[in-house]
Amino acid sequence: MIATVVWGTGNVGRAAIRAVEAHPALKLADVIVHHPDKVGRDAGELGGLGHRLGIAASDDIEAVLAAGHRAVVYAATGDIRPDEALADITRAVRSGAVVVTPALYPLYDHRSAPPEFREPVLQAIADGGGSLFVSGVDPGWGNDVLPLLISGLGTTIDAIRCQEIFDYSTYDQEDSVRNLVGMGHPMDYEPLMLAPSIPTMVWGGQIRLMARALGTELDDIRETMDRRALDTTVTTRTMGEFEAGTQGAVRFEVQGIVEGEPRIVIEHVTRIHASCAADWPTPPDGGDGAHRVIIEGRPRIEVTVEATDEGENRSAGGNATAVGRLVGAIDWLVDAQPGLYDALDVPLRPAVGRLGRKQG
Structure with a gap:
């Protein structure tokens, strides 16, 4: 199974924890949080699963990335902190991970992205052998x-x-x-x-x-x-x-x-x-x-x-489908060559192995 990190536990991160836990090819390995009140809390609680997963949230980014996990769902916001989000994401890509995220708007179509967004990602891919796929949360x-x-x-x-x-x-x-x-x-x-x-x-x-x-x-x-x-x-x-x-x-x-x-x-x-x-x-x-x-x-x-x-929250439903698209791409990206991918590159595939699968 593909060891996967969820980075951020807000609206997108909660859905990401549930999506990773439900995916038969993925295994939730770590959760990264920023707020001190979330450090040490169980991932199942943070994801709204209603039961514990035995994974304590951490704010030690260096230690989590150094563990060599194969994939990262970057769920922290990039709305008002695009430079910080780009730095976080390139750090994860440079560690060799496949990274999926909605946080970097300019990379929805990376071919037309400004060089200041595209070039650091390409350099991180060359340095570490990771990959990046960006798709919107709107969704x-x-x-x-x-x-x-x-x-x-x-x-x-x-x-x-x-x-x-x-x-x-x-x-x-x-x-x-x-x-x-x-x-x-x-x-x-x-x-x-x-x-x-x-x-x-x-x-x-x-x-x-x-x-x-x-x-x-x-x-x-x-x-x-x-x-x-x-x-x-x-x-x-x-x-x-x-x-x-x-x-x-x-x-x-x-x-x-x-x-x-x-x-x-x-x-x-x-x-x-x-x-x-x-x-x-x-x-x-x-x-x-x-x-x-x-x-x-x-x-x-x-x-x-x-x-x-x-x-019955449809705002959460929109987040969940956007996250489903991203998390569902991880195993395909792991099998693909390292690179910077967009929505035309990454297929939307059937939910193999998830029909009737329950969380709980």
Whole structure:
């Protein structure tokens, strides 16, 4: 079995512990944590499994990497610490490990990534013989393998639209929701994630990747942005109160322009409460999250995916499917040559050996 480390135990890391534990080819070997309160806690507790795994979480990164484990799921955030995340990841790759992560947006399509991200990874691969695969947590498959697969069912294609529709009210990451995305701030607040060029920095690689797969030349990548204020004050279960008049919903598009028209579009529709911007797209059943791919053409094709995890939490379900894509790639990457991989390189495969497999 492939000894695997989970590095980070937040929203993504919890799901990663469960995914590694469930995979018949993998064995959870270590868990790396940052917060002192998590050091020494059992991995099963941190992963929400409801039982112990006999693996105590550690903050000794050097000792864990020196143990020579074959794979690392890097689940720590890169949103506001990209340089630190890149340093952590190259350190793990240099140790000879296969590393999978959603943390480095520029490497969704590494061929178009800035040299300051791509070159350190390539050097770490050359030095240590490890590998790296990056796929998004929003989730990546909704912006690459799923739309590309469905496109093959069409006769003619006018446009591809990938949507994430998401209610943040159940999301357990308050700093990102309030400060990066701007929910609950005055409408004149300028959140980092919504600043001009940032959506393209995050999702432009997936636009380029899809264009490359489709054999299409992009003229440009453009952005649109719309924000709405809350009409009334709302209270969320995980993050408390959001006042009337503050930002309550955001809708933006990253558009791949082909011959002057938006042909490949990644759209995000996010709210802090279902009552805000009710005229914008919503999940089919009015729930709190869905991922949708729409192929405009002949025939017109629309596919909606709704996933739940940690009870009926669809924000956790999105994380879990993104993690499933990453963790499910580990054994393939271990058998492949050392290298830097993207979603077109790494196949999405059946869940061999996991049908009927229970955790507990």
